[in-house]
Each structure stands twice: as structure tokens, then as C-alpha cells.
Amino acid sequence: MERKDWPLWEVFVRSKAGLSHKHAGSLHAPDAEMAISNARDVYTRRNEGVSIWVVESKYIHSTQESDVESMFDPNEDKIYRHPTFYDIPDEVGHM
Amino acid sequence: MAQEKDLQKIFEEKIEKEIKIEPKDWMPDEYRKNLIRQISQHAHSEVVGMLPEGNWITRAPSLRRKVALLAKIQDEAGHGLYLYCAAETLGKDRETLVQELLSGKAKYSSIFNYPALTWADIGAIGWLVDGAAIVNQIMLQKTSYGPYSRGMIRICKEESFHQRQGYEILLTLCRGTEEQKAMAQDALNRFWWPSLMMFGPSDKDSAHSAQSMAWKIKRMGNDDLRQKFIDQTVPQANFLGLTIPDPELKWNEEKQSYDWGQIDWEEFYNVIKGNGPCNKERLAARQAAYDNGAWVREAATAYAKKKAERKTKDAA
Numbered sequence: 001m002e003r004k005d006w007p008l009w010e011v012f013v014r015s016k017a018g019l020s021h022k023h024a025g026s027l028h029a030p031d032a033e034m035a036i037s038n039a040r041d042v043y044t045r046r047n048e049g050v051s052i053w054v055v056e057s058k059y060i061h062s063t064q065e066s067d068v069e070s071m072f073d074p075n076e077d078k079i080y081r082h083p084t085f086y087d088i089p090d091e092v093g094h095m
Numbered sequence: 096m097a098q099e100k101d102l103q104k105i106f107e108e109k110i111e112k113e114i115k116i117e118p119k120d121w122m123p124d125e126y127r128k129n130l131i132r133q134i135s136q137h138a139h140s141e142v143v144g145m146l147p148e149g150n151w152i153t154r155a156p157s158l159r160r161k162v163a164l165l166a167k168i169q170d171e172a173g174h175g176l177y178l179y180c181a182a183e184t185l186g187k188d189r190e191t192l193v194q195e196l197l198s199g200k201a202k203y204s205s206i207f208n209y210p211a212l213t214w215a216d217i218g219a220i221g222w223l224v225d226g227a228a229i230v231n232q233i234m235l236q237k238t239s240y241g242p243y244s245r246g247m248i249r250i251c252k253e254e255s256f257h258q259r260q261g262y263e264i265l266l267t268l269c270r271g272t273e274e275q276k277a278m279a280q281d282a283l284n285r286f287w288w289p290s291l292m293m294f295g296p297s298d299k300d301s302a303h304s305a306q307s308m309a310w311k312i313k314r315m316g317n318d319d320l321r322q323k324f325i326d327q328t329v330p331q332a333n334f335l336g337l338t339i340p341d342p343e344l345k346w347n348e349e350k351q352s353y354d355w356g357q358i359d360w361e362e363f364y365n366v367i368k369g370n371g372p373c374n375k376e377r378l379a380a381r382q383a384a385y386d387n388g389a390w391v392r393e394a395a396t397a398y399a400k401k402k403a404e405r406k407t408k409d410a411a
Contacts, residue, residue, distance in 0.1 A: 006396070008183070025246075026180045028189060030399035042173050045166075046253070065120050 008057040009035040011042075013049035021053050029054075110311055115241035118184040126310055129303060130240055131185050132201075133312065138178035139196045139203035141171045143377050147211040148220060156214060163260045164217065170257065174250050181242040197382050205363060206289050208371030215268055215275075215282035221261015223283075223290040223328070229254055230324045231294065239311035262331065269335045276336070283332065284340045292363045294321040300360075326352050 006028040012021035024043040029035035035054040044052070063071055079085050088095055102121040109116060116122055145168045152168070155161035179189055195201035206224050211217060232254070235247040268279040298304045298316040307313040315323075325344075332339050343356035365371070 025177060025249075027176060030396050031402060033402075034395060034399065041169075042176050045169065045173065062119075065117075 006030050009039070009054045010057050010060060011035075011039040012053040012055070013039075013043055014051040014053075015048060016050055021051065024048075026057060110239055113239075113311075115244060116239055117241045125306070126312075127185050129307060129310070130243065130312060131182055131187050133303075133307070134178055134182040134185075134243055135187070135192050135195065136202050136204075138175050138182060138192070139201055140207065141175035141178060142196075143203045143207045143381065144224075145171045146377055146380050147207060147209070147373075148217060150211060151214065151217050154214070155217075160264070163256075167221070167257050167260060170253050174246075174253070177246040177249060178243075181240075181246045184242045193385065197378065197385060199369070199378065202367065204293055205366040205371060206293050207377060208366050208374045209285070209289050210373050212285075213278050213282060215265065215278040216286070218261045218264030218268065218279065219282035219286040221257050221259075222265055222331070223261075223286050224293070225254060225257040225261060226328060227290045227293045227324050229258060230320055230327075234313065234315045234320060237311075237314050243312075262335075265335055265337075269337065279335065280337050283337050287340050288358060288362075289366075291321055291325070291358055292366075294318075294324070296360065296363070322352060325355055329353055 007030075008026055008028055009032075010026050011024045013024045014021045024039075027035065027038050027042055029038050032054055036052055039052050039054055043049070075081075103123065106116070106120070106122055106126075108114075109120075116126075148164060148168050148171075152161060152164055155164050179192060182192060183189055192201070196203065206227075211220060229251065232247050232251050236244055236251060238244045238247065265279045265282070268275040295301055295304075295317045298318050301317055304313070304316060308316065329339060329344065341356045343354065345354050347354045366374070369375075
């Protein structure tokens with residue numbers, strides 16, 4: 001494995017206990033251990049995190065741009081899934 | 096053919112509606128090429144930008160200054176990495192990008208071909224060079240390409256300390272002895288015009304400006320950015336009690352902005368062509384770092400391989 005073959009890793013950082021890990025960016029490294037150690041230097045120089053996940057980019061599967069309509073559009077006409085769809089008299093108070 | 100036309104239309108609609116373009120989205124080849132050029136040039140600038148400052152780490156006048164300078168330089172390495180990653184999402188791999196810098200095929204900001212001769216230069220670099228870079232990068236936070244925009248947001252968040260540490264260095268010198276103040280003035284004299292050149296040629300002479308603006312890669316022209324930088328920097332120079340080396344610099348009440356002199360574009364193009372004071376030294380330093388780091392890359396690769404093999408053996 002030459003350096004140019006070092007895989008690409010996606011880095012996810014949990015900013016503080018109780019919150020989800022969030023995508024921070026990516027980097028190249030020969031293995032997971034070094035990816036984590038590089039991620040610490042590159043993405044958490046200012047207390048940005050309490051936990052890091054790295055995952056090789058090739059293992060991430062995603063929706064395609066061409067799927068957007070079939071995947072997400074049907075949600076738009078289901079307004080009854082939102083609380084504001086329902087009429088409740090003001091007198092009832094906050095619900 | 097008809098399909099490409101549709102894709103072009105979808106792309107243009109996204110640009111129009113301020114929807115970011117993401118790596119897997121269709122984009123015109125020229126948009127991709129333009130972005131790779133700009134982002135990689137930006138990445139190379141971060142990396143080469145470490146060199147003039149690196150010379151001063153061991154000579155920083157106090158521990159406080161030394162840790163700040165180290166942290167700033169480490170940030171620049173990080174910023175280079177964010178940007179290389181953004182460029183790679185467009186389909187050009189890291190090794191190729193690095194080789195293009197080393198061979199001289201890719202450019203980096205001409206400012207880093209000027210030497211940092213005195214400690215005051217470290218102040219001037221933070222105040223003016225980072226100051227100019229921040230003006231440019233704030234605009235780029237709104238660039239139309241998602242990964243570039245996200246990189247810029249992160250970089251801007253981290254970079255404001257760079258400018259403040261530079262200004263603080265100059266403030267200390269300006270409040271010191273006559274000699275120290277003269278050193279600060281000398282640094283300003285040498286860095287002022289090259290800092291203005293950082294925004295690139297006037298829009299009317301810029302090869303890429305109009306197209307970059309149309310695609311919203313850039314959100315403001317070179318001339319407007321330069322003017323913004325001048326307007327915000329002159330009062331800061333006044334506060335230091337330093338004189339900006341431009342006899343034509345004058346407040347224009349009507350414009351609510353400064354009038355100023357002429358950039359020596361011949362100098363700019365000359366430095367870009369490779370004839371600046373430090374061009375050869377900078378590339379030689381990058382090449383040496385690349386060559387001398389080869390064993391580290393090889394060792395990391397060998398270590399990963401050995402560990403993977405041990406794991407397979409243990410499992411068997």
C-alpha cells in the first residue's frame with residue numbers, strides 16, 4: 001500500500017456528552033488507529049470534541065441526487081404529520 | 096445530449112436559488128476545473144504559508160509569543176488539509192495535487208514569496224496577510240460548492256486569532272522603543288503592497304473573475320474585496336501610529352471609503368512567474384519536507400500492514 005492508496009476516512013465528532021456525533025470532515029490514513037489520531041489533531045484542536053468516530057468513506061452508502069424526488073417529495077403533502085395541522089382552541093392553552 | 100441539457104439546467108437553477116452544489120451532483124466540467132484550481136491553490140497557500148513563519152519559532156521573543164506562533168502554524172497545516180480534502184471531492188487525488196505544487200504547475204499566493212526578515216514581520220503577516228485572507232475567506236463561506244463553503248466556515252472560525260496575535264505583536268513594538276517602532280513601520284512598508292496584491296488582479300484583468308462570480312464560486316470581485324480590506328485596515332494602522340506607505344491614500348467623504356494609489360502589477364506578475372525574493376527557497380523547502388518525510392509515510396504504511404496481518408493471524 002503506497003501512500004497514494006491510503007484510504008479516505010470520514011470523521012465524526014461528538015462535541016459534548018449527550019449530543020450525537022456530527023460529520024466534521026475527512027482525511028487520509030493507513031489504518032483506523034492513525035485516522036483517529038490524525039482526526040484528533042485536525043478536527044479537535046480547540047476542545048471541539050469528547051469523542052471521535054472514523055469510518056472508511058467507501059463504507060458509507062448514500063441517497064443519490066436522482067433519488068431526491070422519490071425519497072423526499074412524498075413528505076411534503078403529509079402536513080397532518082405536523083402539530084400545526086390540528087386546530088385546538090386557544091383557551092385550551094399550550095399543548 | 097438532451098439529458099446533459101437538463102442537467103445543466105438543474106445545475107443553473109441550484110446556483111440561482113443558492114442551493115449548494117455537492118460532490119455527487121452533476122456540474123459543468125469548467126465549474127469543476129475552476130474549483131479544483133482555486134481550492135488547490137488555496138490549500139497550497141496554507142501549506143507554503145507556514146514557511147516564512149516557521150523560521151521565527153525558535154526566535155520568538157517570549158514563550159507566550161512562541162506558543163501562539165506554533166498554534167497558528169499548526170492551524171495552517173490543518174487548513175491546508177481541510178482544503179485538500181475539499182479539492183479531492185472533485186475527483187483529483189492528494190498525491191497529484193501535491194506533485195502539482197512541487198513541480199510548479201500549481202500556484203500559491205504570491206505573498207509567501209516575500210521573506211520574513213524581522214520579528215515585526217511576524218506581526219505584519221498576522222495583521223495584514225491573515226487580515227486580507229480573512230476578508231477573502233468570509234466571502235468564500237457563501238461559495239456555491241458545499242465542501243469548500245464548509246471548509247471556509249471552519250477556517251474563518253479558527254483564524255481570527257491569527258490576525259489578533261499579529262496586531263498584538265505590532266502594538267507591543269509600537270509602544271516600545273523608537274527602534275522597535277521603526278521596525279514595525281519597516282514591516283508595514285514592505286508588507287502593505289504585497290498584501291493588497293493578494294486579492295489578485297483587477298476584475299477587468301482577471302482571467303477567472305467573471306465566470307467565478309457567475310457560478311457564485313466567488314461572491315465579490317477582487318477590487319471590492321481589496322477596498323474592503325483597505326477601509327478596515329487604515330484605522331488599525333492609525334491606532335498603531337504607523338504610516339501606510341501610500342502618499343495617495345486619502346479618506347473620501349462622498350464614497351465613505353479610502354482613495355488610494357496604484358499597485359505595481361509588474362511586480363505582482365513577476366513574483367507569480369517565479370522571480371520573487373523567495374520562490375525558489377519555498378519550493379525547495381516543500382520538496383525537502385516531502386522527501387525527508389518519505390520514511391514517515393512508509394513507516395506508517397508498514398505499521399498498518401503489520402498490524403492488519405497480526406490481527407488476521409490472531410483470528411486464525
